[in-house]
């Protein structure tokens with residue numbers, strides 16, 4: 001990245017503007033994750049409704065970012081670092097939008113789950129998992145602002161923990177369901193929630209990879225170990 | 240793109256009197272590929288381009304040192320005839336310079352003196368084909384006997400491109416060939432350049448970053464007489480190594 005200004009100062013303002021939209025989106029998504037988790041934890045359907053409503057703002061910002069990027073490309077033909085900036089902005093905004101959707105989905109399921117008896121032990125695990133993903137998101141956005149490759153790489157590595165937490169939850173839910181079929185509905189919802197949080201982690205990882213690409217011009221090698229083994233599981237102890 | 244090196248320059252310096260215009264430039268230009276030279280005004284692009292067909296010989300104060308080889312042969316060797324060299328290495332200049340002759344003669348002159356046509360019919364064919372490829376045939380086909388100097392700037396430039404390709408050179412040097420052209424003629428010339436690279440080596444100087452990115456496979460960035468960075472065009476425009484290259488191509492104050 002270059003610190004020196006463009007000869008066309010409007011170009012600088014355009015690039016700053018679109019990056020400011022990303023940070024705004026990032027803030028909204030962080031709040032959405034935290035609130036969705038809190039709503040689930042406290043069975044707070046009002047807060048869950050607010051999360052669902054606020055997702056519209058995130059979607060609208062993504063559209064703004066796409067339109068701004070299209071305009072910049074058409075008018076400025078960005079190259080090199082500028083090109084990487086607009087490309088990463090576009091991808092990151094798509095990642096943030098998806099994370100927002102997962103938070104919204106979590107909030108939807110909260111409304112259903114609040115009508116059912118709690119599944120023992122699940123609350124704490126999901127809270128920890130969401131907290132992890134929330135922190136990863138915060139760090140990936142910090143890494144973006146600071147152009148900090150080391151921090152981005154650190155976030156990328158931390159996704160493995162989220163995958164592990166998901167695996168553990170998956171096993172737990174299977175156990176609960178086998179123990180008592182009355183748990184199945186709640187566990188199915190909780191499983192989707194856990195899966196959605198795990199997917200949030202993947203999108204945060206993708207944001208971190210974009211930071212690395214933005215700074216170095218290259219995507220990181222895929223040396224991350226995939227910790228999610230549930231696709232192959234047929235019984236709790238196989239996951 | 241073949242992997243052959245068509246032109247190899249090593250330790251090339253150019254002086255105009257006391258002005259050191261090119262500073263120790265090493266570059267290897269691929270055969271059957273388009274190479275673009277970019278850089279701020281006055282950085283030495285035209286000067287270096289002119290070294291490749293010894294056009295600088297015609298400038299009194301100009302002194303070229305170093306080694307430039309065309310297919311391994313030292314082009315500054317005393318046995319090399321600059322006129323013969325320029326038939327192999329054609330050039331389109333920054334400023335259009337048609338001869339004060341008819342449009343037809345402008346194009347037919349080269350093929351005639353190099354004996355490329357058996358008879359008038361063949362010569363006519365070469366003229367038409369060259370002017371077509373230079374995207375100007377339709378505009379001049381009914382006035383071939385009129386002076387080339389009577390054409391508009393953009394038409395003159397395309398006439399000069401037609402003239403340069405009429406002798407079927409192995410290497411075509413183009414110094415901002417599109418600076419006087421409208422977007423349609425520019426697109427046609429770019430199409431021609433792309434077509435030429437199947438059989439020729441093309442080196443183009445351009446101030447348009449987009450043009451360099453569109454037409455060339457390799458890009459060389461010059462700055463203050465130095466070759467700062469040289470490499471695959473795709474890489475130069477997405478991930479340049481040198482901060483001076485980045486500043487230049489992204490339109491920043493260096």
Ligand SMILES: Nc1ncnc2c1ncn2[C@@H]1O[C@H](COP(=O)(O)OP(=O)(O)OP(=O)(O)O)[C@@H](O)[C@H]1O
Nearest residue numbers: 255258260279280281282283284285286287298300
């Ligand atoms: N005939 C000449 N006599 C003296 N100095 C010259 C001559 N031609 C070029 N120069 C000097 O050599 C340097 C390089 O000039 P050159 O024309 O190669 O630049 P360029 O990169 O082609 O610039 P532009 O993009 O403006 O065409 C400049 O400082 C210029 O003033």
Ligand SMILES: [Mg+2]
Nearest residue numbers: 284285286333
């Ligand atoms: Mg020049």
